[in-house]
Amino acid sequence: MNQEYGQDDRFETDDDEAVATRRDAGDAESSRASRGWWDRNADEYQNDHGSFLGDDRFVWGPEGLDEAEAGLLGPAEGLKGLDVLEIGAGAAQCSRWLAAQGARPVALDLSHRQLQHALRIGGDVPLVEADAGALPFRDGSFDLACSAYGAVPFVADPVRVFREVRRVLRPGGRWVFSVTHPIRWAFPDEPGPEGLSVAASYFDRTPYVEQDERGHAVYVEHHRTLGDRVRDVVAGGFRLVDLVEPEWPEWNGQEWGGWSPLRGNLIPGTAIFVCERED
Numbered sequence: 001m002n003q004e005y006g007q008d009d010r011f012e013t014d015d016d017e018a019v020a021t022r023r024d025a026g027d028a029e030s031s032r033a034s035r036g037w038w039d040r041n042a043d044e045y046q047n048d049h050g051s052f053l054g055d056d057r058f059v060w061g062p063e064g065l066d067e068a069e070a071g072l073l074g075p076a077e078g079l080k081g082l083d084v085l086e087i088g089a090g091a092a093q094c095s096r097w098l099a100a101q102g103a104r105p106v107a108l109d110l111s112h113r114q115l116q117h118a119l120r121i122g123g124d125v126p127l128v129e130a131d132a133g134a135l136p137f138r139d140g141s142f143d144l145a146c147s148a149y150g151a152v153p154f155v156a157d158p159v160r161v162f163r164e165v166r167r168v169l170r171p172g173g174r175w176v177f178s179v180t181h182p183i184r185w186a187f188p189d190e191p192g193p194e195g196l197s198v199a200a201s202y203f204d205r206t207p208y209v210e211q212d213e214r215g216h217a218v219y220v221e222h223h224r225t226l227g228d229r230v231r232d233v234v235a236g237g238f239r240l241v242d243l244v245e246p247e248w249p250e251w252n253g254q255e256w257g258g259w260s261p262l263r264g265n266l267i268p269g270t271a272i273f274v275c276e277r278e279d
Contacts, residue, residue, distance in 0.1 A: 088150015
């Protein structure tokens with residue numbers, strides 16, 4: 001799961017202090033930044049959030065919506081024997097849950113270090129290191145594809161990714177992905193009251209970039225409005241079946257970046273797009 005963008009953010013990389021800005025960032029720069037950022041931060045990410053994510057749990061976002069409850073990929077009992085591609089799998093927690101239901105998942109991630117955490121946790125899920133915009137699979141290899149905050153928020157051309165997903169799906173295949181809810185881009189990335197005031201234009205699609213002192217991007221996240229996302233889904237060759245905006249549950253008292261019970265009870269934090277391949 002990614003981080004919402006903030007304003008005037010600074011953080012330490014291995015070499016330099018990076019500064020947050022808004023500027024254009026293309027496919028190659030975004031991909032390079034994402035690979036480097038997740039390789040550097042995978043250890044901290046898994047340490048901070050691993051207990052919430054579990055080793056074999058399928059969680060769609062910081063709200064804690066569980067696929068076992070939501071059934072967005074279809075009934076759990078219907079997953080047995082299906083070939084499933086998880087994109088942006090991280091440590092492959094979702095894929096392990098799918099395997100436990102009898103599915104045949106493949107976990108794909110851009111980050112080598114994230115996949116090393118998948119190996120550390122263990123299991124028999126095949127792991128593939130690759131870019132979501134160039135999936136290394138034959139046409140029609142999978143029945144389902146899914147991504148919980150993986151890849152889609154970080155790519156400059158989501159339609160390219162969606163067309164790749166469509167290519168590797170079989171006719172009628174389902175593609176379900178979650179992202180930061182687009183409305184969050186109008187608010188500061190703060191879990192407290194300061195995160196409840198509009199601070200930027202929702203319609204400003206300029207990417208959020210963290211760059212080092214040489215101007216090289218070390219983290220990139222791309223904003224699309226809700227309408228943009230729907231149009232991207234259609235342009236990618238899919239039919240939108242459902243759009244899920246999980247409410248914050250009473251049991252969840254954690255803060256995760258800009259996600260918190262305070263904000264979660266007032267504004268949506270996650271958008272989940274349930275799509276089916278158009279044939």
